[in-house]
Amino acid sequence: MTAPFELRARADRRFIYSGYSMLVTDAHGAVTGEGTEGFYIENTRLLCRQELTADGVPLVPFAASATSRHGFLAYAEVAGGPQVPDASVYLEIARTVSDEGMRTRIRIENYALGDQARGGAASFLLGINLAADFADIEEADSGKRTQTAEVEARWDESAQELVFAYLHPKLRHCVAVRLERSPAPASWTGTALIVALVLAPGHPVELELCAVAHLDPVQPDRRARLLTERVASISAVTHALLDEAPVLTTTNSTVARAWQTAIEDLASLPLGVRTGPATPVAGLPIFQQLFGRDSLTIAGQAALAMPTMLRDTLLTNAAWQGEHVDDWFDEEPGKMLHQARRGPLSLLGEDPFVRYYGDYTAPADFLIMLGVHLLWSGDRSVVDGLLPAARRVLEWMQDYGDCDGDGFLEYQSKSSKGVKQQGWKDSQDAIVDDEGRVIEPPIATSVVQAYEFFGLRLAAVAFAAAGHGVEAARMLRRAASLKSRFHAAFWMPDRQFYAMALGPDGALVRSISSNGGHMLAAGIVPKALGPAVARRLLEPDLFSGWGVRTLSSAHTAYNPFSYHRGSVWPVENASFALGLARYGCVDELHRLASAIFDSTELFAGNRLPEVLGGITRDADHAHPGVYPTSNQPQGWSASAIVALVQALLGLQAVAPLGVLLIDPHLPPWLPDVRLEGLRVGPARLDIEFRRNRQGETSHTVTASHGRVRVLRQPPPEAHGITVGRRARVGLRSLIRRRGA
Numbered sequence: 001m002t003a004p005f006e007l008r009a010r011a012d013r014r015f016i017y018s019g020y021s022m023l024v025t026d027a028h029g030a031v032t033g034e035g036t037e038g039f040y041i042e043n044t045r046l047l048c049r050q051e052l053t054a055d056g057v058p059l060v061p062f063a064a065s066a067t068s069r070h071g072f073l074a075y076a077e078v079a080g081g082p083q084v085p086d087a088s089v090y091l092e093i094a095r096t097v098s099d100e101g102m103r104t105r106i107r108i109e110n111y112a113l114g115d116q117a118r119g120g121a122a123s124f125l126l127g128i129n130l131a132a133d134f135a136d137i138e139e140a141d142s143g144k145r146t147q148t149a150e151v152e153a154r155w156d157e158s159a160q161e162l163v164f165a166y167l168h169p170k171l172r173h174c175v176a177v178r179l180e181r182s183p184a185p186a187s188w189t190g191t192a193l194i195v196a197l198v199l200a201p202g203h204p205v206e207l208e209l210c211a212v213a214h215l216d217p218v219q220p221d222r223r224a225r226l227l228t229e230r231v232a233s234i235s236a237v238t239h240a241l242l243d244e245a246p247v248l249t250t251t252n253s254t255v256a257r258a259w260q261t262a263i264e265d266l267a268s269l270p271l272g273v274r275t276g277p278a279t280p281v282a283g284l285p286i287f288q289q290l291f292g293r294d295s296l297t298i299a300g301q302a303a304l305a306m307p308t309m310l311r312d313t314l315l316t317n318a319a320w321q322g323e324h325v326d327d328w329f330d331e332e333p334g335k336m337l338h339q340a341r342r343g344p345l346s347l348l349g350e351d352p353f354v355r356y357y358g359d360y361t362a363p364a365d366f367l368i369m370l371g372v373h374l375l376w377s378g379d380r381s382v383v384d385g386l387l388p389a390a391r392r393v394l395e396w397m398q399d400y401g402d403c404d405g406d407g408f409l410e411y412q413s414k415s416s417k418g419v420k421q422q423g424w425k426d427s428q429d430a431i432v433d434d435e436g437r438v439i440e441p442p443i444a445t446s447v448v449q450a451y452e453f454f455g456l457r458l459a460a461v462a463f464a465a466a467g468h469g470v471e472a473a474r475m476l477r478r479a480a481s482l483k484s485r486f487h488a489a490f491w492m493p494d495r496q497f498y499a500m501a502l503g504p505d506g507a508l509v510r511s512i513s514s515n516g517g518h519m520l521a522a523g524i525v526p527k528a529l530g531p532a533v534a535r536r537l538l539e540p541d542l543f544s545g546w547g548v549r550t551l552s553s554a555h556t557a558y559n560p561f562s563y564h565r566g567s568v569w570p571v572e573n574a575s576f577a578l579g580l581a582r583y584g585c586v587d588e589l590h591r592l593a594s595a596i597f598d599s600t601e602l603f604a605g606n607r608l609p610e611v612l613g614g615i616t617r618d619a620d621h622a623h624p625g626v627y628p629t630s631n632q633p634q635g636w637s638a639s640a641i642v643a644l645v646q647a648l649l650g651l652q653a654v655a656p657l658g659v660l661l662i663d664p665h666l667p668p669w670l671p672d673v674r675l676e677g678l679r680v681g682p683a684r685l686d687i688e689f690r691r692n693r694q695g696e697t698s699h700t701v702t703a704s705h706g707r708v709r710v711l712r713q714p715p716p717e718a719h720g721i722t723v724g725r726r727a728r729v730g731l732r733s734l735i736r737r738r739g740a
Contacts, residue, residue, distance in 0.1 A: 005601060005602040005603070005622075005623060006603075006604045007602050007603045007604070007623060007626065008603065008604055008609075008632065009609035009610065009626050009627075009629075009630035009631065009632035010036075010285070010629070010630070010632065011027075012026060012027050013025070013026065013027070013035070013036060013037070013285070014026070014027060014029065014064065014065075014066060014072065015066070015284050015285055016066050016068075016069060016070050016071060016072045016095070016096075016097055017069060017070065017097060017268070017284050017288065018069070018070040018097050018098050018099065018234045018235075018268075019098075019099050019230075019234045019270070019271055019272050019281075020041055020042045020043075020099070020271065020281075020288065020289075021039075021040065021041050021097040021098060021099060021101070021102070022039075022040045022041075022097065022284060022285060022288055023038075023039050023040075023072065023095060023097050023102060024036045024037050024038055024039075024040070024285055025037060025064075025072065027064065028061035028064050028074065028076075029061065029064035029072060029073075029074030029093060029095075030050075030051050030052075030061065030074075031047065031048070031049055031050040031051065032049060032051060033048040033049045033131065033133070035140065035141070035143070036137065036140045036141050036285055036286075037140075038133075038135075038140060039097070039102050039211060040137060040285075040288070041101070041213045041215065042215060042289075042341075042342040042343065043136060043137045043138075043288065043289060043341050043342060043343030043344075043346075044134060044135075044136065044137075044173065044213075044215065044342070044343055044344055045132075045133060045134065045135045045136075045137065045140050046132055046134065046164075046173075046175040046211065046213050047102075047130060047131070047132055047164075047175060047177070047211060048131050048132060048133040048135065048140075049129055049130060049131035050104070050128070050129070050130055051128075051129040052076070052091065052093065052106070052126065052127065052128060052129070053126075053127035053129060053192070054078040054079065054081065054084065054089075054124045054125070054126060054127070055081050055124045055125050056125070056127060057079050057081065058079075059076035059077065059078060059079065059091065060076060060077040060078075060079055061074060061075070061076045062075055062076065062077065063075045067094075069264075069265075069268040070096055070097050070098065070234075070268075071094070071095070071096045072094070072095045072096075073092065073093070073094045073095075074092075074093045074094075075090060075091065075092060075093075076090070076091045076093065077089070077090050077091075078090070078091065078108075078122075078124065081124055083122060083123040083124060084122045084123075084124055085110070085112040085122060088110055088111050088112040088122065088201075089108065089109070089110050089111070089112075089122050089124075089199065090108070090109060090111065091106060091107065091108050092105075092106070092107040092108075093105075093106055094106075094107075098234070098235075099230065099233065099234060099272065100212065101210060101211045101212040101213060102210070102211045103208065103209070103210050103211075104208065104209045104210075104211075105206065105207070105208050106126075106206065106207040106208070106209075107204055107205075107206045108126070108197065108199060108204060108205050108206075108207075109199070109202075109203075109204035109205075110122045110199040110200065110201045110202070110203070110204075111201065112201045113201070121198050121199055121200040121201070122197075122198075122199045123196075123197065123198045123199070124197060125194050125195070125196055125197070126194070126195045126196075126197050126207075127192040127193070127194055128186070128192055128193040128194075128195070128207075128209070129191055129192040130162065130164075130177060130191075130192065130193065131151075131164075131191070132151050132153075132164035132166075132175055133151060134149075134151065134166040134168075134171070134173050134344060135344070136343040136344045136345040136346075137285065137286060137288075137343055138286075138343065138345060139344075139345070141285070141286055141629070146345065146350060147168070147344050147345060147348055147350060149166055149167050149168035149169075149171075150167045151164055151165070151166055151167070152164070152165045152167055153188070153190070155188035157185070157187070157188075159178070160178060160179040160180075160182070160185060160186060161176055161177070161178040161179070162176070162177045162178075162188060162193065163175070163176045163177075164176075164177075168344075170347075170348055171216045171344060171347060171348065172214075172216045173213075173214070173215050173216055173344075174213075174214045175211055175212070175213050175214070176211070176212050176214070177209055177210070177211045178209065178210050178212075179193065179195075179207065179208075179209055180208045180209065180210055181206060181207060181208040182195055182207045182208075183195075183197065183205040183206075183207070184196055184197065195207065215342070216347065229273060229274040229275075230271075230272045230273055230274060230277075231272070231273075231274045231277060232272045232277040233272065234270060234272045237270045237272055237277045237278050238267045238268055238270065239267075240278075240308065241266065241267040241270070241278060241306050241308065241309060242263070242264070242267045244305075244306055244307070244308055244679070245263045245266075245267070245305045245306055245677075246304075246305060246675045246676055246677040246678045246679070247675070247676040247677060248260075248645065248673065248674070248675055248676075249673075249674045249676070250670065250672055250673045250674065251671065251672055252597075252669060252670050252671075254597050254598070254600060254601055254606070255597055255645075255670060255673075257600070257605075257606040258597060258600040258606040258608075258641050259641055259642075259645065261600075261605050261606045261607050261638070261641075262638040262639070262640075262641035262642060263305060263638075263642075265607065265633045265635070265638040266280065266298070266302055266305070266306060266309070266635065266638045266639060266642075267306070268633075269281050269298075269633070269635050269638075270309070270312075271290065273290075273316060275312075275315050275316040275319040276311070276312025276313060276314075276315040276316040277312060278306070278308050278309040278311075278312040278313070279295055279299075279309070279312045279313045279315075279316040280295055280298050280299065280309060280313070280635045281295075281635065282294040282295070282298075282631070282634070282635055282636075283610055283631030283632070283633060283634035283635055283636075283637075284631055284632070284633055284634075285631065286629070286631055287631055287634075289339060289340065289341040289342075290316070290320075290337070290339065290340045290341075291337075291338065291339045292317055292320070292336050292337035292338055292339065292359060292362035292365070292366075293336075293338070293359055293361045293362040293365045294635065294636060295313045295316070295317065295635075296313055296314075296317060296362065296365040296366060296368075296369045297365060297571065297636050297639070298313075298635040298636045298638070298639045299312075299313040299314075299369065299639075300365070300368065300369040300372050300639075301571070301574060301575075301636065301639035301640060301642055301643040302638075302639040302642045302643075303369075303372050303373065303376045304376060304642060304645075304646055304651060304653070304678065304679075305642045307373070307376050307377045307679060310369060310372065310373045310376070310377075311373060311377065311379065311382055313369070314366070314369060314370060314373060314382070314386055315382070315386070317336055317337060317362070317366055318366075318386055318389040320336070320337040320340060320355065321334065321335070321336060321337070321389055321392060321393075322334060322335035322336070322337075322357050322396070327414040327415055328352050328415050328416075329352045329355055329356055329357055329415065330352070330356060330357045330358035330413055330414055330415045330418045330419075330422075331355070331357040332357065332396060332400045333392065333395075333396065333399075333400075334363075334392035334393050334394075334395050334396030334399075334400070335357045335362075335363060335393075335396050335400065336357070336359070336362035336363045336365070336366050336393065337355065337356070337357060337359075337362060338353075338356045338357055338358050338359035338362060338419065338422075339353050339356050340353070340354065340355050340356070341353050341354065342354065350417075351417050352415050352417055352418060356415075356418070356419075358411075358413050358415065358418045358419040358422050359419070359422050359426070360401065360409055360411045360422045360423055360445075360448045361422075361423060361424050361447070361448060361451060363393045363396060363397065363401070363455070364393075364448070364451035364452045364454065364455035365451065365455070366389070366390065366393055366455070367390055367393055367394075367455030367456065367458060367459040368451065368454050368455045368458050368459075370383060370386055370390055370458065370459055370462045371457075371458025371459055371460075371461045371462050372458065374461060374462050374465055374655070374656065375461070375652065375653050375654055375655060375656075376653045376655055376679070376680070376681075377655055377679075377681060378655030378656045378658075378680075378681030378682070379681075380465060380466065380656070383462050383465065383466060384466050386462075387462070387463065387466060387468070390459055390462065390463075393455075394459070394475070397409060397452065403442060404442070406444075406506070407481075407482070407485055408444040408448075408449055408485075408486075408489070408502065409444060409448050409449060409452055410441070410442040410443055410444040410502070411423065411441055411442065411443060411444075411448070412441035412442040412443075413441065420440075420441060421441070421443070422441075423443070423445035423447055423448050423501075424445070424447040424448070424451075424518065424572070425445075425447075425550065425563075425564040426564075427562075427563040427564045429557075429562070429564075429565065430550075430563070430564035430565065431443055431445065431500060431501055431509060432509075432511055432551075432555070432557040432565065433503070433509050433510070433511060434510055434511060434555075434556070435556065436555070436556040436557035439501065439503050439504070439509055440504065441504065442504050443501050443502070443503060443504065443509075444501060444502040445500065445501040445515070446486075446490045446498050446499060446500060446501060446515045446518070446519065447515050447518045449482065449486050449490070449524075450486070450518050450519050450521075450522035450524045451518070451522055452482065453479050453482050453483055453486065453522055453523075453524045454521075454522035454523060454524070456475045456476070456478050456479035456482070457475075457476065457479050457523070459475055460472040460473075460475040460476050460479070463475065465656055482524075483524050486524055487524075487525075487526060489502065490502070490508070491529075492508065492510060495510070495512065496532050496533075496536060497512060497516050497533065497536050498515060498516050498519050498525075498533070499511075499515075500512075500513050500515055511551065511552070511555055511557075512541070512542065512551075512552040512554070512555065513542075513550060513551050513552065514537070514542065514548045514549060514550050514551070514569075514572060514576070516533050516536060516537055517537050517548055517572065517573070517575065517576030517579055518572065518575060518576075518579070519533060519579070520533055520534065520537075520576060520579025520580060520582060520583055520585075521575040521576060521578050521579035521582070522579070523579075523582055523716070523717055525583070525717070527583070527717050527718070527719045528719055530583030530584075530585065530717055530718075530719060531583065531585055531719065533583075534580055534583060534585035534588040535588065537576065537588070538588050538591055538592070540553075540616070541553045541554040543591075543592075543595075544568055544595075544614050544615065544616050544617060544624060545595060545616060545617025545618070545624075546568055546595050546596075546598070546599045546612055546617055546624045547568035547569075547570065547573040547592070547595050547596055547599065547612060548568065548572075548573055548576055548592070549566050549567065549568055549614045550562075550564045550565060550566060550567055550568070550569060550572075550614075551564070551565045551566045552566075553566060553614065553616070558614075559614075560613045560614030560615050560624070560625070561613050561614070561625065561627060561628060562627075563611065563627060566614040567611045567612060567613060567614050567627050568611070568612040568613070568614055568624065569610075569611055569612075570596055570599070570608045570612070570636075570637045570640040571634075571636035571637060571639070571640050573592060573595075573596055573640065574596070574639070574640035574641075574643035574644050574647070575643070576592060577589055577592050577593055577596075577643065577644050577647035577648075578643055578646065578647045580592065580647065581647040581648070581650055581663070581665075581715055582715050582716060582717045583715065583717045583718060583719070584714065584715045584717070584718030584719070584721070586665045589647060589648070589665070590665075590667040593644050593647065593648055593667070594667065594669060595617075596608075596640065596644060597644070599612060599624075600641075602623045603632075607632060607633055607637075607638075608632075608634070608637040608638070608640065608641070609626050609627070609630040609631065609632040609634060609637060610627065610630040610631040610632065610634035610637055611626065611627035611630050612624050612625070612626060612627070613625030613626055613627065645673070648664070648665065648666060648667070648670065648673075649662060649663075649664045649666075649673065649689060650662050650663025650664055650665065650715060653680045653681070655680050655681030656681070658680070658681065658683065658707045658708050658709060659680075659708070659709050659710075659711055660678075660680045660685070660687075660708055660709070660710045660711070661711055661712075661713045662687075662699060662710060662711070662712055662713070663712065663713060663714060663715055664689045664697040664699060665697055666689060666690075666691040666697045667691075668691070668695075670691075671690065671691045672688070672689065672690045672691070673688070673689045674686070674687070674688040674689070674702075675687055675688075676703075680708045681706075681708075682706050683704065683705060683706025683707055683708035684704070684705045684706060685701055685703065685704040685705070685708055685710075686701070686702045686703040686704070687699060687700070687701050687702070687710065688700045688702055699712070
């Protein structure tokens with residue numbers, strides 16, 4: 001693509017972040033208190049204003065940009081005043097955020113020359129306008145404040161420290177802003193710190209402020225302490241993840257840039273919590289917190305790049321596993337976490353999200369990722385330690401997940417303020433019938449059943465590797481039974497596709513949606529039907545040209561800018577790509593991967609947002625737009641890039657056996673890919689893939705450290721592939737390696 005696209009989600013805002021800390025500014029780097037602007041820690045806005053003035057007049061900004069994931073630099077001019085030469089006095093405003101808080105460094109210099117310089121120094125009153133409101137990020141984003149209390153400002157002139165205290169009877173929040181360096185002491189006017197400055201030409205001055213939060217230490221639950229118990233600096237975790245990730249090189253510059261951005265974004269998202277330091281947040285600015293299925297999906301899709309992230313994410317989710325029945329939190333024994341946050345609304349009990357379990361995809365995701373972790377890492381000790389949590393998930397599925405005993409998992413919130421839709425698509429209006437009516441729970445979505453099947457299959461691998469063969473066999477029998485019953489219940493012969501769900505009356509919700517792609521990803525589709533499902537997924541009503549829509553554009557409820565009724569999610573499209581590779585649907589895989597990589601070219605830094613618009617790609621629509629309140633960066637939009645590369649190369653590690661399975665099919669637009677430092681258990685290798693003129697992809701292992709064999713194998717669900725053919729292909733790859 002050659003057009004100079006520079007799309008951004010939330011284009012009028014800029015973000016920097018680290019762990020639970022975040023700064024949101026306007027496009028010029030100012031914090032005005034508008035919308036989500038502000039400095040946050042743990043979903044709590046501490047400072048809602050940090051603006052500079054000169055003699056009470058706003059500065060004139062002219063350049064601002066993030067310099068890293070946690071740093072920001074802006075430039076501004078002091079507007080001409082009686083003691084300020086025109087176009088001569090400029091400021092640098094540099095901000096950084098960390099676990100400890102936020103630092104702001106202000107450097108001011110007078111560049112006056114000639115007659116201006118002879119006129120003497122510039123002098124003015126620098127105003128640092130500050131305010132705090134302790135709003136929840138949800139309140140700031142929506143503009144609807146539901147919890148309020150007086151904010152008291154206390155100025156200590158001798159310490160040059162300003163403390164904003166939230167006088168809420170149930171919260172003890174405060175933020176201290178200390179002027180640590182300044183050419184002159186500040187005074188507090190009630191709205192601003194004022195510093196009298198005199199600047200001789202060529203003699204710059206600097207000021208430095210540090211904002212540190214002191215949030216209510218009261219923890220409503222033992223598990224909630226896990227959010228604040230940190231053992232590693234975010235910087236250390238980030239550097240370790242970057243060192244772990246393989247280096248990808250290719251002549252396709254789009255893919256190269258998208259990979260590099262994705263790897264850097266993934267490495268920037270860890271929480272640094274004690275249970276697993278590399279566990280990622282979901283996304284910025286709204287989901288800077290722990291989400292169960294989000295963290296598992298991010299880490300699972302990125303497993304070939306960052307196996308440590310998946311290990312830590314499994315450990316953290318196991319630590320949060322449900323322990324007893326509590327309807328307010330939709331908690332049940334063995335159920336996995338939906339989300340955990342410490343914003344004011346959650347701490348005050350305005351919502352149940354301080355520890356909330358209203359999610360039917362997270363339990364299956366935990367089982368899936370347990371198997372994925374074993375296959376990529378070979379770390380039996382970690383997997384063995386997680387088997388008790390996996391057993392509790394399996395018990396939850398049988399004891400609580402299937403409330404009507406029909407053999408399928410159906411969700412229904414018991415919390416008065418819980419999430420209504422608890423499947424993969426969890427927005428309020430995500431599940432609709434052919435007439436566009438929103439279906440009310442209890443609902444058994446096809447995606448939840450498919451991932452239960454996948455979870456049983458992959459958990460069986462983990463249990464078998466740990467020596468629990470009887471349990472593994474039992475899981476495989478459960479999976480086989482579910483696959484048979486699922487197809488009978490959800491397949492629509494007249495539409496040659498899977499239904500969205502079973503409604504509360506057991507009737508099919510026949511809406512055509514992206515759910516069929518999840519069926520392929522989970523491997524629950526019979527082999528003979530895989531190509532038909534793949535073709536249907538790529539028909540124009542579902543495939544926009546930028547990806548597969550969440551809902552068919554022919555549906556009466558279609559809305560291209562909704563959350564789940566016609567938008568395009570990179571994360572689920574990456575899962576579909578893995579599913580297409582699993583069934584050997586190469587042509588469809590190439591079309592889908594091309595669309596997603598093309599979409600990265602629309603966005604600054606090749607960074608995909610959380611959700612794309614569902615507008616059709618055509619001559620009148622050079623880009624599809626963005627869901628209006630998308631997060632960017634979003635963890636699973638970054639992990640999607642890693643998963644796409646995995647799908648195109650057909651990579652699957654079997655680390656306990658020291659084997660890397662491959663089935664590479666590079667498209668014409670991606671003729672070569674090289675991965676250096678790819679990990680398979682304790683081994684590492686450099687491997688290169690090249691497409692020839694006949695369209696065939698070859699591979700070469702250029703270096704290896706440790707024991708690992710590369711075996712070429714057709715995909716597991718490819719139709720018509722016999723055992724004999726699999727053996728011949730594998731034998732040829734072994735002979736070729738020995739001959740090399």
